[in-house]
Amino acid sequence: MKRFFAVLPLLLLVLLFPSVVGAAKPVPPITLYLNGQALNPDVPPRIINDSTVVPVRIIAENLGAEVLWDETARKVTVSGNGLSMELWIDKPNAVVNGKKFALPAAPVIIDDVTMLPLRFIGEQLGLKVSWDQMSRSVLLYKAEKPAADKPDEDPGSVPADKPDEDRDSIPVDKPIEADEPALPAGDALQPPSDDHHEEEPADHSDPGAEPENAPEEAGIPDDDMKIKAIDSVVMDGNLLIIHADGNIKPSSFSLDNPDRIVIDLPHAIIGPTLNGETPLQNGEIPVEHEIVQRIRYAVFSNEPSTVRIVVDLKKKAKYVVTRNEEAGQVILDLNPRRYTVVVDAGHGGTDPGAPTYSHRHEKEFTLAVALKVNRLLEKEPLIQPYLTRSDDTYITLKGRVEAANNMKADLFISIHGNTIDKPQVSGTETYYSRSESKAFADVVHRHITEAAGFPDRKVKQADFYVIKHTTMPAVLAEIGFLSNKNDEAQMMTDSFQEKLAEAIVAAIKQYLQIN
Amino acid sequence: MQKVVRTLLVFCCIIMVVSACGQAKNASPDTGGAAANGGDVNGADNNGGQQDEAGSEQIAIKVYYTDDNLTDLIEKEATVSFKEPVEKYEAALQALKSSPDGKLTALWSGIDIRSVAFENGALTMDIHIPDEARLGAPGESLMLEAVRQTLFQFPEVQSIEILVDGQKIESLMGHVDLPHPMLRETN
DSSP, X not given: OOOGGGGHHHHHHHHHOHHHHHHTOOSOXXXXXXXXXXXXXXSOOEEETTEEEEEHHIIIIISOOEEEEETTTTEEEEEETTEEEEEXXXXXXXXXXXXEEEOSSOXXXXXXXXXXXXXXXXXHTTXXXXXXXXXXXXXXXXXXXXXXXXXXXXXXXXXXXXXOTTSSOOOOSSOOGGGOTTOSSTTOOSOOOGGGSOOHHHHHSSGGGOGGGTTXXXXXXXXXXXXXXXXXXXXXXXXXXXXXXSOOOOEEEEETTTTEEEEEEETEEEOSSBTTBOOOSEEEEOOOOSSEEEEEEEEEEETTEEEEEEEEESSOOOOEEEEETTTTEEEEESSOOOEEEEEEEOOBTTBOOSBOTTSOBHHHHHHHHHHHHHHHHHTOTTEEEEESOSSSOOOOHHHHHHHHHHTTOSEEEEEEEEOOSOTTOOOEEEEEOSGGGXXXXXXXXXXXXXXXXXXXXXXXXXXXXXXXXXXXXXXXXXXXXXXXXXXXXXXXXXXXHHHHHHHHHHXXXXXXXXX | OHHXXXXXXXXXHHHHHHHHHHHHHXXXXXXXXXXXXXXXXXXXXXXXXXXXXXXXXXXXXXXXXXXXXXOSEEEEEEEEEESSHHHHHHHHHHXXXXXXXXXXXXXXXXXXXXXXXXXXXXXEEEEEOOGGGOOOHHHHHHHHHHHHHHHHTSTTOOEEEEEEXXXXXXXXXXXXXXXXXXXXXXX
């Protein structure tokens, strides 16, 4: 009998012509996950007779089985988990340890790649196999040790009913119907029909039915605990608006490959009507959108009842999820506005600013901090930073203000160092000019005072040019006294400047309510 | 006390030399503006001004500093002597440069007053700001307020034009806009 290497020619073909193979697929892709990790087969899984077939390579490499190919008999032998399975191309039967089994789908050769029925082989190898309709994913769970149990163990025990937060999939808290031997279409690849789902949400429409959750959610207001019915999920421009008959506190995350955004709506059920129609408990909302390919929904968890909405994207997109409490809306914004933040390093060029204790110049300090703030802000997807100067150049105060006003910046922060001829004076102060800047000044001051660790010289009002003539919330921060030996010694260090920059960025993000 | 008077006299002599330069720049120092000044100076005399033997006039004026924590403007009284009316402003500016007590900070310390001229209610001064005299934002703000209040205490002064190295610049020290000129109304 030939060894696994006999399969290599087939694999090589796949490797050599991946694009040819890929181009042949007419159906939406199916994703494979093994213990939560996405697998990326060269040839995408197919659905044949409602059963998933995967390239033999997945079986050999990812599931750790030994695969042999007998050319003459067109037979594949898969060994693992103490079993030996014989399968034949185009034959709907398999022999496992001498015992004959019917296969939901016969092994096939597609584009020169041998495709084997995943669930049958996976389960024989001791893996838990389930299908998630919502994400069109096959979820494989491999036990740490090869399972000694027979693969046809009580289906009620698998998989775990704990949601896997890292994936959009719904490892539903009852085993996928496919484990029933009576259902040969084991992968349940057809769209879910009602008989796959009991009417669970009804059990949870009464908040009193969840006593076990009470201790850990004791701090949550009653309103949040109430089950809200979602009655519409609609796309409006770049906004996906989810409406319910109460306030929902959403949580969201994104996944890639394929790109998608997952929004979980706790204490919620799908309402009796959704967008005016009778909903499935696990369905799809038609959408035609530049970025959005599909919107899927399902009851994801029952304790508490949580509705999960998965937005499949055609391409990566920045997004924010917000809510409008008054309107009972959860809003996914796929074209969120980026905030422009102007970072102004005081002085520069011919204007050195104040002299420092060790005979350096304020302009060095301000630039160093501004550059660090800029670098940190550049990492923020929702913030577009702008530096009034990025080197030792003099920019007029008017030039700084006009730059910020012309670009309709959202925030302006000017970095400075203070001085007085009394060497003992030390501390941090933050200035605003217009009353609309007061709140920003308060946030900035709190963060920078803590980071600097100098005496708190408070938030003050003064009509300095750049904070007076700008049209957005603007502050001028006098970080410390360059005339004070200790303040100056710290202010001129890289570590202090870095810490300060982080504090400034934290303040900006807090004010803009990012994260 | 005598020592102080003598110091002041020497000081005034220096100012006269300096002011001569300033005066030289004025096209017509003795026109209507000067005549108007005469009356105003008499007004200043009511504050207790006296004519000394050298023909100089001596008056008490208010000068502004900041406290030792850079928070407020502090008003102090100083006595200045002058012969020509414009010397009064020069003397006031010189007083801004040094504080009478160690607890106060003279915000104009280190600033070079290159010239002062006065005509038709418009006071024009040319200064130079050495790098070591530069202040932070609150210092600059207080410094401008100090000169504003010090010079506008003279009712004849209607506007103050501050030039730096002969130029009208946007801001003295990069924080506060410098109006050209500063007007009494905006005080």
